[in-house]
Amino acid sequence: MNKTTIEYVLNPDGTPGYNWAIITGCLHPCSKLYCYNTMKASSSLNRFYKKNREKETRELHFAKPSEGLWPYGFDPTYYSYRLEEPMFKKKPATIFVANGGDLFGKWIPNEIINYVLTVIRDCPQHTFILLTKNYGRLYEFEFPDNCWVGFSRNYSAEIHMDGIKAKTKFVSFEPLHYGFSFDSRICENGQTDGYRRVALHGVSWIIIGAESGTRVNKIIPRRDWVMTLVKSAQDKGIPVWMKKNLAPEVFDKSELIQELPGR
Ligand code: SF4
Numbered sequence: 001m002n003k004t005t006i007e008y009v010l011n012p013d014g015t016p017g018y019n020w021a022i023i024t025g026c027l028h029p030c031s032k033l034y035c036y037n038t039m040k041a042s043s044s045l046n047r048f049y050k051k052n053r054e055k056e057t058r059e060l061h062f063a064k065p066s067e068g069l070w071p072y073g074f075d076p077t078y079y080s081y082r083l084e085e086p087m088f089k090k091k092p093a094t095i096f097v098a099n100g101g102d103l104f105g106k107w108i109p110n111e112i113i114n115y116v117l118t119v120i121r122d123c124p125q126h127t128f129i130l131l132t133k134n135y136g137r138l139y140e141f142e143f144p145d146n147c148w149v150g151f152s153r154n155y156s157a158e159i160h161m162d163g164i165k166a167k168t169k170f171v172s173f174e175p176l177h178y179g180f181s182f183d184s185r186i187c188e189n190g191q192t193d194g195y196r197r198v199a200l201h202g203v204s205w206i207i208i209g210a211e212s213g214t215r216v217n218k219i220i221p222r223r224d225w226v227m228t229l230v231k232s233a234q235d236k237g238i239p240v241w242m243k244k245n246l247a248p249e250v251f252d253k254s255e256l257i258q259e260l261p262g263r
Contacts, residue, residue: 001085001095008207008241008260009096009129017094020085020128021069022116023101023108025076027058028133036074038213039100060107076107083119092125104132113141120144127263131172138164148205148261156180156229162202168261169202174209174243179225195224198232205261206233209243210250220249230257 001018009017026035061072063079071077086095097103103113120128121144128147132138135151143149143166150170153159156179161169173179180196200206208226211218226246233240239259247253 001089004096004099006096006099007244008258009094010260011091011093012127012263017096017129018089019099020082020095020097021079021099021101022082022085023076023078023098023103023112024070025072025074026100026102026105027076027107028102028105030133035100037215039070039074060109076101076105078108078112080115083115086119086123086126086128089123089126092127094127094129096129096131102132102134103130104134104137106134106137110140117141117144117147120147138166141165143167146263150205150207154178156198156225158199158201159203160201164202168204170205170207170261171200171203172207172209173229174207175211175215175219176208176221176225176229177219179221180228195228195231197235198229200232200236200238203233203236203238205239205241205259207241207243208246210245212243212245217249221246223250226250 001020003016004019005016006019011017056073056075058075061075061077063071063077065081097116103116124146126146129150130147131150131152133152138149138151145167147166148168148170149164149166150172152172152174154173154175154177156173156176159171180198206229208229210221226242230240230242239261240257241259242251242256244256247256
């Protein structure tokens with residue numbers, strides 16, 4: 001496993017955590033916007049695009065150790081030979097599962113997801129972060145307590161995660177494209193501080209961020225969209241992670257709140 005640059009993936013000792021590349025590639029539409037271009041900048045995927053682009057089939061592939069990473073471009077690819085990697089690490093670590101892929105994409109069979117969850121269960125010393133765009137599938141599994149299970153959204157909305165069987169559940173509002181705004185009418189009445197609240201049910205952590213990679217600054221979130229989410233979380237005692245890319249356009253660096261859920 002390699003170290004990750006995802007800023008909130010931090011080991012218990014505060015050092016950067018790891019990416020477990022058990023799956024790469026993804027078929028969600030956002031691949032066209034962000035992942036495809038950002039990941040293409042990595043050398044192995046770039047080599048693929050130079051030589052074998054026609055190999056892409058939009059189906060799940062099974063990689064062999066000799067093929068390295070991204071052997072089928074941005075097609076979903078499963079690396080069964082990496083399954084035991086977290087077990088070799090004895091020191092407690094925080095491990096992001098499949099950056100640049102989606103373990104819960106509808107193209108991944110339940111069997112593979114269950115293999116991954118079994119390894120997670122067998123590594124109670126580590127914390128695993130699972131993030132998907134395919135929210136509905138999270139309801140189909142029972143997650144060990146050493147998982148932080150989340151989905152990403154790029155707008156603020158009422159969130160219900162109560163039915164997901166996991167101890168720590170989070171929403172990544174990233175990249176935030178639109179949201180609830182400052183409501184001056186309520187503010188003038190003196191009833192609230194002027195921010196609408198977004199209902200967060202069964203949520204134990206939220207992450208908020210802006211566009212990154214090749215799309216940096218394409219859409220800059222408004223300060224009141226972010227503050228609506230922050231205040232909604234704070235009202236319920238939910239920790240908040242504001243990503244570095246919200247500064248300096250939207251917030252001063254010193255204003256960023258960076259909290260993690262308990263382990
Ligand atoms: S869901 Fe995640 S991994 Fe898939 S294309 Fe979008 S950003 Fe990339």
